[in-house]
Amino acid sequence: MSATFVGMPAFPSAARAALADTQLRHNLAHATGTIRDKRARVVAEVEEWEDLRLAGAAVKQSALVDLDRHLVRLEETLTANGATVHWARDAAEANAIVARIARDHDADEVVKVKSMATQEIGLNEALAEEGILAWETDLAELIVQLGDDLPSHILVPAIHRNRAEIREIFLREMAGVGRPAPADLTDEPAVLAGAAREHLREKFLRAKVAVSGANFAVAETGTLVVVESEGNGRMCLTLPEVLVSVVGIEKVVPTWEGLDPLLRLLPRSSTGERMNPYTSTWSGVTPGDGPQEVHVVLLDNGRTRALADDVGRQALRCIRCSACLNVCPVYERVGGHAYGSVYPGPIGAILNPLMKGTGDPQTDSLPYASSLCGACFEVCPVRIDIPEVLVHLRAEVVDGHRGDRVPKAEAAAMAGAAWTLSDARRLAWVEKASGLAGRALTRFGRTRLPGGRAAAGRIPGPGAAAWTGARDLPAPPRESFRAWWRRTDGGRTDHTDTETGEGS
Numbered sequence: 001m002s003a004t005f006v007g008m009p010a011f012p013s014a015a016r017a018a019l020a021d022t023q024l025r026h027n028l029a030h031a032t033g034t035i036r037d038k039r040a041r042v043v044a045e046v047e048e049w050e051d052l053r054l055a056g057a058a059v060k061q062s063a064l065v066d067l068d069r070h071l072v073r074l075e076e077t078l079t080a081n082g083a084t085v086h087w088a089r090d091a092a093e094a095n096a097i098v099a100r101i102a103r104d105h106d107a108d109e110v111v112k113v114k115s116m117a118t119q120e121i122g123l124n125e126a127l128a129e130e131g132i133l134a135w136e137t138d139l140a141e142l143i144v145q146l147g148d149d150l151p152s153h154i155l156v157p158a159i160h161r162n163r164a165e166i167r168e169i170f171l172r173e174m175a176g177v178g179r180p181a182p183a184d185l186t187d188e189p190a191v192l193a194g195a196a197r198e199h200l201r202e203k204f205l206r207a208k209v210a211v212s213g214a215n216f217a218v219a220e221t222g223t224l225v226v227v228e229s230e231g232n233g234r235m236c237l238t239l240p241e242v243l244v245s246v247v248g249i250e251k252v253v254p255t256w257e258g259l260d261p262l263l264r265l266l267p268r269s270s271t272g273e274r275m276n277p278y279t280s281t282w283s284g285v286t287p288g289d290g291p292q293e294v295h296v297v298l299l300d301n302g303r304t305r306a307l308a309d310d311v312g313r314q315a316l317r318c319i320r321c322s323a324c325l326n327v328c329p330v331y332e333r334v335g336g337h338a339y340g341s342v343y344p345g346p347i348g349a350i351l352n353p354l355m356k357g358t359g360d361p362q363t364d365s366l367p368y369a370s371s372l373c374g375a376c377f378e379v380c381p382v383r384i385d386i387p388e389v390l391v392h393l394r395a396e397v398v399d400g401h402r403g404d405r406v407p408k409a410e411a412a413a414m415a416g417a418a419w420t421l422s423d424a425r426r427l428a429w430v431e432k433a434s435g436l437a438g439r440a441l442t443r444f445g446r447t448r449l450p451g452g453r454a455a456a457g458r459i460p461g462p463g464a465a466a467w468t469g470a471r472d473l474p475a476p477p478r479e480s481f482r483a484w485w486r487r488t489d490g491g492r493t494d495h496t497d498t499e500t501g502e503g504s
């Protein structure tokens with residue numbers, strides 16, 4: 001029961017498939033609209049919201065500017081608190097560390113609290129190869145796991161599923177992996193949550209090893225922080241004997257005080273709540289209380305690559321609130337799977353290319369998965385200028401393809417434009433030809449824009465077919481500006497509009 005993003009198609013093809021799914025679009029529009037409205041209401045209550053955003057951004061930026069120093073400090077304080085710190089350069093190293101710890105304790109299963117870092121590295125699949133089962137305990141993650149599905153939202157991974165679909169999944173799948181769902185299960189949210197609680201409780205009580213992520217890691221005190229809504233995190237962090245936390249290196253916050261703006265920004269931006277129900281903090285091992293063996297895996301996996309990018313490094317400020325997803329007109333229509341990554345939406349469109357690098361069809365397509373409307377920047381609690389990074393990455397993608405033997409349609413069009421515009425005679429010839437095309441379209445064309453102007457229908461050919469398949473291309477003017485200027489001496493001798501034939 002584990003699906004994977006590996007081998008997903010590039011964004012345009014994946015998005016086309018998602019757009020054809022009307023149930024998915026309905027579920028997404030309903031869910032994102034509800035969270036968006038809740039967020040807007042609670043954010044409006046905070047008069048100094050913009051100051052809070054500036055403070056949150058400053059805390060995260062100060063951590064990134066001096067990341068090496070803060071990470072060494074974090075290792076020192078965690079170790080002093082009794083935790084064991086591991087460093088993982090990539091997914092393979094991190095997975096091997098977690099599997100080794102589980103094997104050392106003869107564990108054939110682990111319980112997990114939702115952790116994007118472990119999804120990013122494919123931990124569940126890696127543990128399964130070692131014969132270790134990983135149980136997701138977050139309700140939405142459980143739905144995704146039981147449904148052999150993929151997460152499609154940072155905060156609400158099963159956002160693409162409605163209540164009836166969830167009931168079916170529970171009835172069909174729970175019995176095969178533990179306590180079955182009650183036969184009279186309804187699709188009432190409270191009833192579904194109750195069934196999940198019963199199903200998970202036995203796993204919490206049985207597991208020797210738990211795996212978590214962390215929202216923040218405080219260097220000053222060696223404290224990890226998990227923010228969640230269901231209490232499953234609290235169970236994972238306290239019941240098992242061994243706790244392994246896989247933490248991206250960008251999660252470091254220099255001081256305890258620095259948590260203040262972040263913990264105020266996060267719940268309002270993510271779930272639209274004034275305060276989140278559970279904030280768990282743990283600083284290593286406390287004798288006789290909670291896990292007696294604590295491991296922290298500090299994960300790079302492309303983060304230092306992103307850090308090296310002057311414009312893109314701001315993406316590492318992300319606190320995974322998902323506000324940018326809920327306001328994004330592209331995400332709302334295609335959902336998360338189209339981004340081919342555990343990080344979807346506007347932040348995924350920049351984070352994936354920054355961490356993995358551009359140069360393959362999947363990451364090259366993501367910076368274009370945006371209308372650049374800027375709504376994501378407006379809502380981002382740590383002021384990540386996502387449109388700026390998108391444009392920067394588009395330039396990188398274009399530069400990366402300059403040497404292609406077969407140029408892309410866009411590059412060929414630009415080369416054609418440069419060839420035409422660099423010579424006055426060529427330009428005059430093209431203007432004449434386009435004027436003739438305009439006359440022909442006006443006389444014989446069947447497509448008309450509002451107001452009556454003629455337009456080209458669908459034009460065949462690479463690039464042109466896709467472009468004109470979704471847009472109207474107005475007929476070119478029958479006379480170019482330069483020709484009109486010559487004929488009328490700059491408008492002094494003739495005021496007739498050659499398009500309409502009317503005097504101005």
Ligand code: SF4
Nearest residue numbers: 318319321322324380
């Ligand atoms: S980029 Fe900003 S708005 Fe989007 S998930 Fe990250 S913190 Fe939230």
